[in-house]
């Protein structure tokens with residue numbers, strides 16, 4: 001294990017821990033953050049406000065250019081605009097398009113690039129491994145590598161540690177490796193990273209756990225929970241997501257019983273949740289994003305042991321966009337309107353409100369289902385610029401929606417963006433023809449008793 005006279009590295013340092021903490025917070029320990037996206041830029045910013053010496057690496061030249069101009073490119077993160085501007089102005093945060101250059105200078109390397117999943121649902125760690133290779137080639141004795149990107153359990157042990165060792169020619173013990181999952185949500189990243197939840201640390205060896213815990217004790221105001229190893233820490237993060245997917249699937253399955261129960265299932269769920277041991281989530285038009293739909297795949301596809309419950313939950317959640325679209329078609333049919341004679345307006349394309357992300361968005365299968373039935377589909381989203389994939393699926397995209405420019409036979413709300421609250425839904429009805437409105441997020445229940453609106457909500461009894 002390496003030792004250092006002055007503290008410019010934490011891992012293996014033989015200096016008193018208070019000197020190590022002082023060195024870290026005074027900027028003597030240079031930090032590299034790899035990936036400056038929705039999570040990486042907030043994370044790099046919290047590291048920079050703590051240490052004053054962070055270089056971010058991102059291969060997107062536009063991202064790097066914006067950051068070095070003091071501008072935040074991430075939508076919907078309270079406080080991030082001002083923080084990035086101040087940190088860049090103070091020289092505490094610099095961005096670089098070359099991960100290798102960053103790796104050569106940094107002593108603490110924090111990886112927060114995407115964990116991809118291929119079309120078959122298999123984890124694709126190619127980006128993570130590319131960055132690990134860049135870091136390995138710039139790794140020095142005493143460095144610590146921290147992965148925050150969500151990883152299938154065993155990834156650090158079986159893939160990333162061997163890669164770092166082979167690329168650097170060093171062995172664990174000469175450098176450290178820890179998995180410290182990013183547990184935040186878009187829209188509250190700074191608050192979460194600064195300490196909304198305990199920070200989880202899993203080290204490849206005891207010294208890695210010690211060094212990472214010392215660092216995150218400075219980054220987060222919350223407690224640092226050190227678990228047995230990197231695999232346990234990887235499992236913590238994946239389990240959080242799998243729990244959420246299975247729980248939402250239960251809510252969705254219960255929601256499909258609403259009409260047979262002849263009750264609002266959401267009312268029963270809300271009251272059931274008044275017991276501390278019950279926390280049933282909310283039914284809706286589907287489960288999207290690049291986290292929750294994917295984490296179960298990290299277990300279903302990567303382990304021999306069967307996962308029937310997780311597979312069933314995935315199938316239930318992936319069926320909800322079709323349940324939602326078919327509800328609109330059934331309502332139109334009950335009014336004698338055939339799909340090929342209907343115009344359907346889809347409200348919301350991103351996977352959840354306020355987040356500019358379309359991976360696994362329920363809106364796409366909703367549009368595909370309606371288009372396949374022969375309906376004329378129009379769609380709109382207030383925060384999304386790139387809508388090509390939805391046009392390719394058959395939707396006509398409109399920017400902003402007013403009552404003047406179209407008269408849909410049905411409206412399907414998939415994503416409850418705030419700006420939709422101001423929509424005058426009854427005004428879309430004409431004379432004796434109410435407009436069908438399928439509420440995928442229980443976001444417009446005020447129309448339930450409006451005779452100009454033929455309302456049906458997921459999880460609600462009409």
Ligand SMILES: NC(=O)c1ccc[n+]([C@@H]2O[C@H](COP(=O)([O-])OP(=O)(O)OC[C@H]3O[C@@H](n4cnc5c(N)ncnc54)[C@H](O)[C@@H]3O)[C@@H](O)[C@H]2O)c1
Nearest residue numbers: 035036037038039040058059060113114115149150182186
């Ligand atoms: N978004 C969330 O809510 C959330 C929450 C917790 C954890 N996570 C995890 O964080 C990780 C990153 O997610 P995100 O939402 O920030 O992704 P993102 O797509 O918003 O940003 C990823 C960034 O990495 C950059 N990048 C890609 N390849 C790179 C490379 N080889 N070197 C350097 N930079 C590269 C991209 O240009 C992009 O700017 C994922 O593993 C995800 O599982 C995400």
Ligand SMILES: CC(=O)N[C@@H]1[C@@H](OP(=O)(O)OP(=O)(O)OC[C@H]2O[C@@H](n3ccc(=O)[nH]c3=O)[C@H](O)[C@@H]2O)O[C@H](CO)[C@@H](O)[C@@H]1O
Nearest residue numbers: 183184185240241244281282284287288289291292351352
């Ligand atoms: C365990 C957990 O909390 N993880 C959060 C999650 O954040 P996220 O950005 O992926 O967003 P979610 O809120 O999980 O929504 C996902 C989709 O599920 C739909 N949904 C949601 C709740 C519900 O009751 N019923 C639903 O139908 C919703 O519309 C959307 O389509 O993953 C991040 C990365 O790991 C975490 O960091 C973050 O903490």
